[in-house]
Amino acid sequence: MTGPLNIFDKPNSYIGRSVSRPEAQRLIEGRGQYVDDLQLPRMVHAAFARSPYAHAKIININKSEAEKLPGVVAIFDGADFVDHVSPYVGTLTHLQGLRSPPQMPLAIDTARWQGEPVVMVVAQSRAIAEDACALIDIEFEPLEAVCDAETALELDSPVIHDEYENNRAWERIVDSGNVDDAFARDDVTVVERTFNFARHTGVTLEPRASVVEFNPSENALTYHYSGQAPHMMQAILSKILNLHEENIRVIAKDVGGSFGIKIHLYGDELATAAAAKILKRPVKFVADRNESFVSDIHARDHRVKGRIAVAQSGEIAALEIDDLTGIGPYSMYPRSSGIECNQVLNLTGAPYAIENYRAKGTIVFQNKNMMCQYRAVGHPIAMAVADGLLESAAHEINMDVVEIRRKNLFRDNNYPVTTAAGMKLDDLSHQKALEKLVSFMDYDGLRKDQVGAREQGVYRGIGFVSMVEVTNPSPMFYGIGGAPISAQDGATVRLDAAGALHVSSSITEQGQGTNTIIAQIAAGVFGVDMDRVKVTTGDTATTPYGGGTWASRGAGIGGEAVLLASNALKEQVLEVAGVILQSSAENLDIEHGLVVDSENRTERISLGDLGKIVYYRGNELPSDVTPELIATRHFRVTDIPFVFTNGAMAAHVEVDIETGLVKVLDFWAVEDCGRVINPKLVDEQIRGGVVQGIGGAFYEECIYSDDGQLQNASMADYLVPMAAEMPDIHIAHIETPTKTSVLGAKGAGEAGTGGAPAALMNAVNDALRPLNTSIYQMPMTPQRILKAQGTV
Amino acid sequence: MGQTENITLTVNDEQVTESVPVRLNLVDFLRNNLGLTGSHVGCEHGVCGACTLEVDGVMVRGCLMLAVQADGSSITTIEGLGENQRAADLQDAFKRNNSLQCGYCTPGMMASALEYVETIRNPDRDAIREHLSGNYCRCTGYQSIVDAVLEVVEERAKR
Ligand code: FES
Ligand code: FES
Numbered sequence: 001m002t003g004p005l006n007i008f009d010k011p012n013s014y015i016g017r018s019v020s021r022p023e024a025q026r027l028i029e030g031r032g033q034y035v036d037d038l039q040l041p042r043m044v045h046a047a048f049a050r051s052p053y054a055h056a057k058i059i060n061i062n063k064s065e066a067e068k069l070p071g072v073v074a075i076f077d078g079a080d081f082v083d084h085v086s087p088y089v090g091t092l093t094h095l096q097g098l099r100s101p102p103q104m105p106l107a108i109d110t111a112r113w114q115g116e117p118v119v120m121v122v123a124q125s126r127a128i129a130e131d132a133c134a135l136i137d138i139e140f141e142p143l144e145a146v147c148d149a150e151t152a153l154e155l156d157s158p159v160i161h162d163e164y165e166n167n168r169a170w171e172r173i174v175d176s177g178n179v180d181d182a183f184a185r186d187d188v189t190v191v192e193r194t195f196n197f198a199r200h201t202g203v204t205l206e207p208r209a210s211v212v213e214f215n216p217s218e219n220a221l222t223y224h225y226s227g228q229a230p231h232m233m234q235a236i237l238s239k240i241l242n243l244h245e246e247n248i249r250v251i252a253k254d255v256g257g258s259f260g261i262k263i264h265l266y267g268d269e270l271a272t273a274a275a276a277k278i279l280k281r282p283v284k285f286v287a288d289r290n291e292s293f294v295s296d297i298h299a300r301d302h303r304v305k306g307r308i309a310v311a312q313s314g315e316i317a318a319l320e321i322d323d324l325t326g327i328g329p330y331s332m333y334p335r336s337s338g339i340e341c342n343q344v345l346n347l348t349g350a351p352y353a354i355e356n357y358r359a360k361g362t363i364v365f366q367n368k369n370m371m372c373q374y375r376a377v378g379h380p381i382a383m384a385v386a387d388g389l390l391e392s393a394a395h396e397i398n399m400d401v402v403e404i405r406r407k408n409l410f411r412d413n414n415y416p417v418t419t420a421a422g423m424k425l426d427d428l429s430h431q432k433a434l435e436k437l438v439s440f441m442d443y444d445g446l447r448k449d450q451v452g453a454r455e456q457g458v459y460r461g462i463g464f465v466s467m468v469e470v471t472n473p474s475p476m477f478y479g480i481g482g483a484p485i486s487a488q489d490g491a492t493v494r495l496d497a498a499g500a501l502h503v504s505s506s507i508t509e510q511g512q513g514t515n516t517i518i519a520q521i522a523a524g525v526f527g528v529d530m531d532r533v534k535v536t537t538g539d540t541a542t543t544p545y546g547g548g549t550w551a552s553r554g555a556g557i558g559g560e561a562v563l564l565a566s567n568a569l570k571e572q573v574l575e576v577a578g579v580i581l582q583s584s585a586e587n588l589d590i591e592h593g594l595v596v597d598s599e600n601r602t603e604r605i606s607l608g609d610l611g612k613i614v615y616y617r618g619n620e621l622p623s624d625v626t627p628e629l630i631a632t633r634h635f636r637v638t639d640i641p642f643v644f645t646n647g648a649m650a651a652h653v654e655v656d657i658e659t660g661l662v663k664v665l666d667f668w669a670v671e672d673c674g675r676v677i678n679p680k681l682v683d684e685q686i687r688g689g690v691v692q693g694i695g696g697a698f699y700e701e702c703i704y705s706d707d708g709q710l711q712n713a714s715m716a717d718y719l720v721p722m723a724a725e726m727p728d729i730h731i732a733h734i735e736t737p738t739k740t741s742v743l744g745a746k747g748a749g750e751a752g753t754g755g756a757p758a759a760l761m762n763a764v765n766d767a768l769r770p771l772n773t774s775i776y777q778m779p780m781t782p783q784r785i786l787k788a789q790g791t792v
Numbered sequence: 793m794g795q796t797e798n799i800t801l802t803v804n805d806e807q808v809t810e811s812v813p814v815r816l817n818l819v820d821f822l823r824n825n826l827g828l829t830g831s832h833v834g835c836e837h838g839v840c841g842a843c844t845l846e847v848d849g850v851m852v853r854g855c856l857m858l859a860v861q862a863d864g865s866s867i868t869t870i871e872g873l874g875e876n877q878r879a880a881d882l883q884d885a886f887k888r889n890n891s892l893q894c895g896y897c898t899p900g901m902m903a904s905a906l907e908y909v910e911t912i913r914n915p916d917r918d919a920i921r922e923h924l925s926g927n928y929c930r931c932t933g934y935q936s937i938v939d940a941v942l943e944v945v946e947e948r949a950k951r
Contacts, residue, residue, distance in 0.1 A: 024887045027895030028902065029874030030830020037829035127815070205834045205842055205896040205930045256832070256896030257930045289835045511893030511931050684890050684936055691933035715839035715928070723924040723934040728917075752933075 007525050007563070007742070008675075012592050014520035014530055015743075018680035021516045022531075023509075033253040035209035035226045036286045043211070043282040044073050046272050047129035049119040049136050050294065051111030054145035054367035054708025055160070058109055058138060061119060066135040071128035074279055075136070076120045076271065078108035084274050086240050088265065090331035092481030095338040098170040098363075100331035101161050105271040111140070112160060112329035113369050114709055115294025117268045122275055122283060145367040145708040149303065149326035152364040160329050160365045169327060170338050170363040174345050176420045177356030182318030188309040191393045196777040197381050199301040200700035202374050203720050206256020207287040208296060210269045212276035220247040223273060226255050227262035228508055229548035234540045235484035236265055236334060237273055252538035255510040259375040259692070261296050263550055265333045268295065293713035297332060298702055299340065299374035300778075301325055302381045306348075308389040314399050314407040318356035319349045319420075321385055327363055328370035334483045337371050338363060343378025343470065349386040350419045351430055351466045351646065352408040357420030367708045375689070377551075379469060379754025380696055387465045387758045388765075388776060395769070401762070402443065405434055405466050423468075424640045427736045429672045430466055433648040437464075437670045440732050441650050454770060459655045460665070461769070463762025464648065467755040471673070471747025472556035472643035472740070474636060488636035489553075490544025491561040493522055493569045495629040497615040499593050499607030501528050503565075504536040506546025507558030512749060513681035514554050518562050520677055521743070525566035527590030528607065544632055552747020555677055556643060557635055560741040564633035576627040577610055580620075635741065643738045645746045647671040649690075649755045651763040657771065657789060660782030662698060662764055664727040671751055672734040675744035679733070682748045687729045689752025695721045696753070697760040698779050799863035803828070804872030812859045819843040819854030821862075822869060830870035830899050834928065841927030844900035845869050851907045870899035879906050881947060885940035893931035901927045905941045915945045 008015050026032065063075045087102035107118045119136050123129035144158045151157055152167040160167055183190060211224040221243055225233055230250035238245040255262065272285040287295065302325045309317040323344045327337035341361040349357060394404040409430040410417055416426040437443075446462050453460045478485040486506075494502045503522045509515050519533040536542055546561075547553065574585040577595040581588070581604050589598040595605045613620055614627045621627070637643060652666040669686050676682050699719035703711045712718045729752075737744025757778060765774045768788065775788040786792045800809045803826060810825055817836075822828040822845075834842035836855045843854035846868040873879045882905055885891070892898040901924065908923045920941045921934065929937065 020887050021890065024890070024892060024895075025883070027892055027898055028870075028883045028886055030828075030870030030899050031874070032830070032895050034829075034832070034896065036833070037823075039824075039827070127813075203930055204894075205840060205928060206832070206894070207834070255894060257894045259930070289837065511895060513890075513893075680890050684893065684932060687933035687935055688893065688931045689933075692930075714837060715835040716837060720928060720930065721933075722928065723921040723938065724918075726921070726934050728935050729933065 010524065012527060013524035015524050015677050018678055019516065019520060019530060021513050023515060034206055034256055035211055035224050038211045038224055040211065040213065040282040043284055044122050044124060045126040045129050046120055046122050046275065046283055046285040047126060047133050048117040048268050049133040049138060051107060051114055051116045051118050053111060053140055053142050054114045054147065055143040056111050056140040057143060058107060058111060058118065059141050060139040062137040066121060066132040069128065069132045069135060071124040072121060072132045073124065074122045074275065076275060077118065078104055078106035081105055081271065081274050084278060085270065086242065088240055088333045090333035090336050092336045092338065092478065092483055094481040095170060095336060095342060098331060098336060098338045100169060101163060103330050103333060105267040105274065113367055115369055117271065120271045120275060122279065147366055147368060147704060147706060147708045149324055149364050149366055152326060152366055160367060167365045169331060169365050172342065172345060172361045174357065174359040174421050179318045179320055179356045179358040182356040183309050185309065185317060188311050188317045189393060189396045190307055190309045191389055191396055192307040193389060193392060193776050195304045195306065195385050195388060197300040197302045198701040198779055199298045200696055200702060201293065201296050201298045202259040202261035204257035204259060204261050207289060207292045208262055208266065208269065209286040210272050211282060211284045212273045213282045214276045214280055216280045218247065219243060221273065221277060223248065223250045225250050225252045227252055228258050228510060228550050229263050230508065230538055230540045231506065231545055232485050232548065240270065241273060241277060250540045252508055258510040260373045260550065264297055264335060264372050266295065289715055290713050293718060294369055294710055297372040297374065298369050299371055300381065300696065301371060302344065304381060304385050306385045306389050308393050310393040310397060312397055314397065314404045316352055316354050316408050319354050319386065320358045321348050323361045325363055326366035326368065328368050329365055330370060332370050332372035334485065335373055335478060339373055340378045344381045346421045346423055347378055347382035347468065350421065350423055350468045351410065353410050354420045359421065368704055369710065375692060376750040376754035379467070379750065380693060380757040383465050383467045383755055384758040384761055388761055391463065391762045401464055402434065402438055405464065406431065409434065409466055425468065425644050426640065427738050428644060428646040429734045429736045430646050432734055433646055433670045433672055434466060436732055436734060437648040437650055437668060440670065440730065441668045446652060459657055459767040461653050461655065461763040461765065461767025462650060463759045463766055464650050465755045465758035467647050467751070469552065469645045469647065469747065469751045469754055470642045471552035471645050472637050473551045473553060474638065474641050476641035477551065486545060486547040488634050489546030489558040489561045490632060490634040491558065491565040492544055492630065492632040493526065493565040495569065495573060495607060495611055497611040499611050500532040500534065501526060502534045503562060504543045505558050505562060506543045506548065507554040508538045508549040510549065512554065512685055513678060514549060516681065517555055517559060517677045521559050521562045522566045525563050526570050528593045532593060544634065552749045555745045556741065556747055557637065559677065559745055560743045561633050561635040563743050564635060565631045568631035568633055572628055572631060573610065576614060576625065577605060579622065579625050580610065580613060581605060637740050639740060643740055643746050645673045645748065645751065647751050647755055649759045651759040653760065653763040653767055655764060655767040655785065660785035662780065662785065664694060664760065667727050667729045667756070669729065669752065670732045670734065671748060672736050673748035674746035675735055675737045676733055677745055683731045685749045686731055686752045689750060690729050690756045691721050691726055692753045693756025694726065694760065696778060697757040701779050797860050799860055801862050801864060802866040804868060814858065814860050816859045817855050818857040818859050818862050821859035822854065828869050828871055832896050832899055834896065841900040841904065842897055844903040844927065846903060851903050870902060873902065873906070882906055882909060882940070882944050885943045889936040889940040891932060891937040891940040897927060897929040901929060901937060908941055909944045909948060913945055913949070915942060915949065917942060
């Protein structure tokens with residue numbers, strides 16, 4: 001038997017190697033299979049008439065002109081789905097007190113955000129469906145819209161839901177230690193700031209897309225899904241459409257980016273499934289870019305008041321935050337819209353040994369598009385608030401920003417620890433990461449350069465963040481709260497008659513390289529070359545049950561299941577080989593597709609020959625030998641709610657104080673995501689994440705008018721990072737494997753997005769310091785930077 | 793719906809004659825009428841670059857051109873590039889550098905990158921970044937794409 005100890009340094013291990021992704025060639029040749037590429041017989045196309053108002057009564061819907069248009073197949077309004085769809089509520093029981101009214105796929109009686117789907121048209125082509133939407137006459141009576149989260153709780157504010165007395169959705173308080181006493185100490189310096197984080201959204205380059213087929217003879221529904229969590233969708237559709245779960249098949253092939261956007265239940269997609277069931281023919285819905293902006297979930301939109309007390313020694317005496325966020329008119333189903341605020345409370349200050357911490361979170365309803373979990377949920381806010389306050393405080397007490405971190409970061413040799421907010425941390429390396437960063441970036445050299453630049457009238461700044469990232473979540477994230485979201489994942493590994501390995505796994509691929517790392521783990525642990533491994537993901541009919549890919553869990557949880565299953569299969573194969581070779585399994589090993597002598601590594605039998613004996617010539621085996629050349633294993637994290645990672649990042653920026661434009665000169669990240677399975681893929685995850693963080697810090701904002709109109713719902717008006725403005729991003733690793741698994745891998749996909757905004761904000765403020773001004777509002781647009789200087 | 797017109801054009805070296813609605817744009821025509829789904833649609837208003845393809849030797853936005861405007865022209869899509877070897881080195885460089893994640897931007901990105909390595913050829917990272925700024929990629933952060941293009945520019949210069 002092969003113990004865990006030698007998995008990583010076996011001669012044909014792929015773990016730790018930057019192998020290229022096998023599917024890249026297919027995508028490069030234009031042979032991807034995205035949902036919109038699918039053409040099915042009798043397929044019809046959906047388009048939606050959406051509310052032009054943020055808040056309005058629907059008085060009347062006149063479909064008659066649209067119905068006359070040739071090519072229109074069916075038109076549904078909200079009431080038409082009542083008999084086909086059960087309402088759903090986006091709350092989780094462990095977010096105690098979170099409330100949200102039931103939702104339906106289309107608005108009924110009242111529309112509560114601009115972009116909410118009101119009428120669905122199904123037609124022979126998308127173009128005809130859109131023409132018909134334009135012919136539908138919906139009479140609205142506009143109502144006063146609640147847009148500003150700050151005023152949503154005022155007594156004279158209109159209330160969005162009649163069944164509630166006000167617009168509060170949830171409130172949570174964390175109070176640990178003695179915060180008031182600590183702030184009152186006479187030896188501390190107190191710094192207070194208000195931070196604003198704009199709404200932004202994921203802008204997946206492939207818009208949300210679904211094709212749904214229904215087979216009435218078997219009462220079976222097939223959902224072609226562009227998303228991250230097939231089994232979650234299966235469970236949800238079963239419940240809401242009243243179909244047996246086993247009769248629902250969810251298939252996710254190539255997905256053109258997701259980032260947390262495509263992991264929720266959207267009314268228009270549910271309507272597509274319901275329409276397919278009612279019409280008994282395939283229905284396709286692909287959001288156009290305008291629809292994406294007004295209906296893909298938004299994220300962030302937090303106003304955080306924070307204060308920190310530090311002693312002259314640099315020690316953080318206390319930290320207090322007050323977070324207010326608006327989530328749109330409902331809490332999103334099934335993950336709820338409470339998680340981001342919850343994470344802000346959980347994570348602010350989490351890298352630091354802080355005894356006295358108080359945090360209040362308030363979530364309100366508003367008449368804007370719904371908010372939910374997008375990449376790095378809560379992290380950019382928590383990190384920017386804590387590290388923004390910390391760097392401000394460092395300057396107040398005249399201490400270097402690295403030094404103050406050294407004083408407060410948890411010691412590397414002292415884990416496990418529990419943070420002030422109750423988060424259990426283990427196997428982290430904050431201090432080591434910071435030191436590595438400082439030397440990697442040549443901090444001293446940059447500080448010298450900064451002084452020189454300032455003498456030339458050039459404003460450069462350096463900013464840091466020390467961060468944690470929530471990865472590999474246990475059932476404590478969602479399952480505990482009643483959501484049909486699995487925290488465990490499974491892998492089945494099978495040896496075929498030709499000696500090749502087939503792996504099917506419940507985690508999913510959206511470009512991260514999921515399928516590649518699955519193949520790397522299986523090939524290395526079992527002992528075949530990687531080109532003999534076939535990986536299947538993204539299909540509820542053919543993969544074991546599991547959560548999918550979200551919260552940076554694919555490698556850590558799904559990868560461990562692959563490791564366990566490959567190990568189990570290896571034991572089974574060696575047992576059979578022992579019988580065939582009249583040797584004992586202990587004396588055999590598998591390498592490059594061959595069963596070898598474990599001592600002298602010589603070939604005993606190839607896996608292909610072994611497979612042929614087992615599958616074709618079983619007569620050669622003793623009758624009491626019943627080989628199973630297939631193994632399935634599942635894995636979940638049990639001892640702790642999340643496996644945290646840590647990282648340290650730094651940004652070097654130059655602010656043009658005349659124009660307010662910021663150039664990111666350089667960016668460095670030192671990341672500890674445990675065992676790295678494929679360094680290239682991990683680095684690229686971090687780079688892509690950092691660039692999304694740069695987007696949040698400088699460009700991305702869903703700009704709403706006071707009456708709730710999204711004013712920049714096009715790619716031309718909503719800015720995302722483009723190649724020209726992006727820096728090269730330098731990455732280094734520390735590997736502290738998690739003890740929760742043999743593989744030891746933690747997640748890495750969200751770190752960049754979670755950490756970069758804090759480092760960038762600190763860098764901009766460092767650059768602006770000689771001007772005695774600062775900015776705590778993201779995105780840090782040129783206009784806001786000029787405003788901070790008082791120039792405009 | 794509405795008015796239709798007959799068009800005849802060459803797509804990836806094959807002659808095609810189709811009757812198309814005059815309002816149909818080129819990328820939808822290629823995807824839906826010809827099944828060439830390699831060209832992608834990210835915005836339909838000329839910003840994201842996902843639909844970039846070659847018409848008569850020039851890289852254009854397939855979403856900003858009507859199918860009827862392509863009458864008589866010669867088009868190369870990502871599928872065509874996959875077969876004709878013109879971009880083989882670029883494809884290899886994209887694979888080596890992991891210059892794609894979800895792959896949705898990739899067909900358009902490859903088209904713009906090919907334009908760069910064939911016509912601009914300046915081995916300068918900033919110039920490459922500038923040239924690729926009409927192609928959005930939401931996944932990679934661009935650095936690996938710049939690396940790939942630079943490698944190919946340098947390799948081709950040696951030939
Ligand atoms: S789809 Fe043509 S530029 Fe975006
Ligand atoms: S690889 Fe996903 S958009 Fe570029």
